[in-house]
Amino acid sequence: MxxxxxxxxxxxxxxxxxxxxxxxxxxxxxxxxxxxxxxxxxxxxxxxxxxxxxxxxxxxxxxxxxxxxxxxxxxxxxxxxxxxxxxxxxxxxxxxxxxxYEPFKIPSSSMVPTLLVGDLILVNKYTYGIRLPVINKKILDVNDPKRGDVMVFKYPEDLSLDYIKRVVGVPGDKIAYKNKRLTVNGKALPYAQLADYLDEGRLSYSQQLTENLNGVAHRILNDEGAPAFASNERNFPGHELCSFNAGDFACTVPPGSYFMMGDNRDNSLDSRYWGFVPDQNIVGKAFFVWMNFGNLKRIGSFQ
CATH class of the missing domain: 1.10.287 (Helix Hairpins)
Known part of the structure; x- marks a missing residue:
């Protein structure tokens, strides 16, 4: 190290x-x-x-x-x-x-509009199992991550970094992403159009929708002028379980792993780019904004 x-x-x-x-x-x-x-x-x-x-x-x-x-x-x-x-x-x-519980600070806009840059959040460390500190080895099972959970994990390509994304696929799921819409196990997720979202930092608008994932309704953003993602085939572990085609993809989530995506879909480096998150990388479930010094109204729980 x-x-x-x-x-x-x-x-x-x-x-x-x-x-x-x-x-x-x-x-x-x-x-x-x-x-x-x-x-x-x-x-x-x-x-x-x-x-x-x-x-x-x-x-x-x-x-x-x-x-x-x-x-x-x-x-x-x-x-x-x-x-x-x-x-x-x-x-x-x-x-x-x-x-x-462990505190984290949101450093990027990949989870906008759910989490904003500068949000100070709390992560539940025991809901996915008790793990030994430092080495992060699970010693007691409690619950498994579910679709729709917002989860903190060790970045697969650099374990010294903590990432936060939403769980969209659990072990065995068949995930497809086409025309910026998700399909899980052959069933297209329901979406509802919302008013466009204003990014006050960049002074730009993004298409805003409600996505219902496993009964968890949450907002996502799409940039109509951006591709779904760079469609070059990725060489991450388990990439043979995925197919990439003209900006769309389909993946089967392997055992003991999870497929993660940011709610700011066109501004998020996630499992579309670096692959699956193994169970041993899990840190915990994010559930509460305890402070944002730039916006005190942000304090509270979130989906």
Whole structure:
């Protein structure tokens, strides 16, 4: 793994910090603190013995330094103090982020109009199964992804990158895309025309429709002036299960894999270009926009 990939893998960084601070906390609680206590007991015994000798000689001892002496010896070194303070916080964040919910930021327009650039979303990490952090190995099955789910996954061509798209095909499905319309297992999806969508960033309009996928109604965008996709045959793993013809395609989704597409259909690099997403690449199900600093009205759940 390259240095850039390691630095970009926040889960790995968080795991290392949790382990390091946890080891320091453990050593301090069970070993170093006891050593400091033993040293303090020896020093206090010597201090008391010296004061006893002074008192025996008729000299009034000064006992005011006893507490300061004890506190000074028992005081944690700065690096231990900070590690012990940070450990429970880091450990809590690591557990929450690894097994429950993880935040992501939408970096591109491929999921417009469902998700906008700058949306800060939450991803459910356990709905598709419990996975070990960092290595992303599933250890407990819960649910399988369903058509219509918005899913975060590791980009098949670069596992250091997280992508987000919509599940349009599950294992065994026959997916066809023709004239910018989807057919799943021989059944054409229902579509309803909506008012054109204004992209305020580019000041351009796109055709907007409602697509009903497995009972999940969601909006999609089409650019009438753009081809469905560049129709050159792709050489991704499992490409032999797909056929490409003049901008249209048909694919059979292999076992343990999923076919993903962006809702902004003509502005999305997805399974049409780089192939299927294997189960081991799954991160979780996106379900909630918790913040968009440019538009607070975006906060809330989404389809």
């Amino acid at each position: 390259s240095l850039q990939a390691i630095l970009g893998n926040f889960a790995l960084i968080l795991f290392v910090l949790t382990v390091v601070t946890g080891v320091i906390w453990f050593l301090d609680v069970f070993f170093l603190a006891k050593q400091r206590r033993a040293h303090a007991n020896v020093a206090l015994a010597e201090y008391d013995a010296r004061n006893a000798r002074l008192a025996a000689d008729g000299i009034k001892p000064d006992a005011s330094g006893r507490a300061a002496l004890e506190a000074g010896i028992l005081r944690q070194p700065t690096w231990i103090e900070y590690s012990g303070s940070f450990f429970p916080v880091i450990a809590l964040v690591f557990v929450l982020r690894s097994f429950l």
